[in-house]
Structures are given as structure tokens and as C-alpha cells.
Amino acid sequence: MTDAHYNPDPHAHPGLHLIAIFEAGKGLLAFAAAFGLELLGPEPLLRWLRELTLRFQISTEHGALAWLSNAINPDSVHLAAALIFAYGVLRMVEAWGLWRVKVWASWLGCLSAAIYLPLDLYALFRHPGWMSVAVLAVNLIVVAVLARDIRKRRD
Structure with missing residues (x-):
């Protein structure tokens, strides 16, 4: 059955519209996170990572934190922001489609x-x-x- 034969009445699909709102919210949060990463850049992230490791006395010489502290640079922040932005676009497209049934x-x-x-x-x-x-x-x-x-x- 095509979309043209499906009931477009919004009251017939409250679950779809609720999920659409939920997905749009996730999309907006992803956009905010992507823009926040771009605005902040790597320096505050590295500073926060150092502060956390000092506060909780975690070693950054080995393991995931060592990898993370070495991986945070301008290029990786731009890539992360782009991926998060793409996720936000996907969530917004899904929200639009669900709202339009x-x-x-x-x-x-x-x-x-x-x-x-x-x-x-x-x-x-x-x-x-x-x-x-x-x-x-x-x-x-x-x-x-x-x-x-x-x-x-x-x-």
C-alpha cells in the first residue's frame, strides 16, 4: 500500500507524531553538540580531560584515555562535529518523514x-x-x- 492510500489524518497516527518529536529533539541536540564542538575546538576538551584525570587520579599513560588525549586535535574535532551534524540531519529527516506519515x-x-x-x-x-x-x-x-x-x- 502506498503513502497515498494511507490515512494522513494526524489523529490517526499519534504514536508516529510523538516519535517524530522525539527524533527532532535528538536532531536538535546533535546540532547543538556539533556546533559546540566547532566553537570550542580541541583546547578546552584537552583541558577538561586533564582536569578529570587529575581529579579522579586516572593514569593517561596507557589505555583509552591515553589514546583519547592523543586523538584530540583540530582535525579530529572537525570530523567528530561533521559526523554528529550528519547524525542530526538523519534524525531531522526521519522526524519530517514520520510527521508526514x-x-x-x-x-x-x-x-x-x-x-x-x-x-x-x-x-x-x-x-x-x-x-x-x-x-x-x-x-x-x-x-x-x-x-x-x-x-x-x-x-
């Missing part, structure tokens, strides 16, 4: 939320708590709503 947006949202489910389960077992449960629950709800939407379009 497009089937491709339901597929995109369902797949992108489902990709995180194994990581959510891992986080739940490694760090049990209300936050892990909440993140898993939200992603399961998003996948269920979007999968239901896709299934309805096929009937």
Missing part, C-alpha cells in the same frame, strides 16, 4: 532503533538500573510502534 520514515526509524537493542540489553546487564531499563523500554516502544505502522501499511 511516510512509510520510508517508519522503516528508517524502526531499523535505526532496532540497531540499538543489543547495546541496550548489554548495558542493562552490565549496569542494571532504572536508566538502562528506561532506555531499553523507550527503544522497544519505538520499534513496536513503527513496526506496527509498517505492518498496517501492508494489510
Whole structure:
């Protein structure tokens, strides 16, 4: 069934519109993070990393922190900002499609939320708590709503 035959009434799709708002919020946060990285540059990031390692008495000679302190430079900050910005664009495109009740947006949202489910389960077992449960629950709800939407379009 095509989008033209699907009910465009906004009241018929409150779940899609709620997810669209959620995705748009993630997109706006990603834009803010990307612009923040570009404005800050590597110097404050390196200073904050040094302050954290001193405060918590963590060694930066080996491991992930050593790699991170060596990896933070202007080029890596620009690359990180570009990737975060691209993620924001993807979230905003998905939000627009969900708001306009497009089937491709339901597929995109369902797949992108489902990709995180194994990581959510891992986080739940490694760090049990209300936050892990909440993140898993939200992603399961998003996948269920979007999968239901896709299934309805096929009937």
C-alpha cells in the first residue's frame, strides 16, 4: 500500500507524531553538540580531560584515555562535529518523514532503533538500573510502534 492510500489524518497516527518529536529533539541536540564542538575546538576538551584525570587520579599513560588525549586535535574535532551534524540531519529527516506519515520514515526509524537493542540489553546487564531499563523500554516502544505502522501499511 502506498503513502497515498494511507490515512494522513494526524489523529490517526499519534504514536508516529510523538516519535517524530522525539527524533527532532535528538536532531536538535546533535546540532547543538556539533556546533559546540566547532566553537570550542580541541583546547578546552584537552583541558577538561586533564582536569578529570587529575581529579579522579586516572593514569593517561596507557589505555583509552591515553589514546583519547592523543586523538584530540583540530582535525579530529572537525570530523567528530561533521559526523554528529550528519547524525542530526538523519534524525531531522526521519522526524519530517514520520510527521508526514511516510512509510520510508517508519522503516528508517524502526531499523535505526532496532540497531540499538543489543547495546541496550548489554548495558542493562552490565549496569542494571532504572536508566538502562528506561532506555531499553523507550527503544522497544519505538520499534513496536513503527513496526506496527509498517505492518498496517501492508494489510
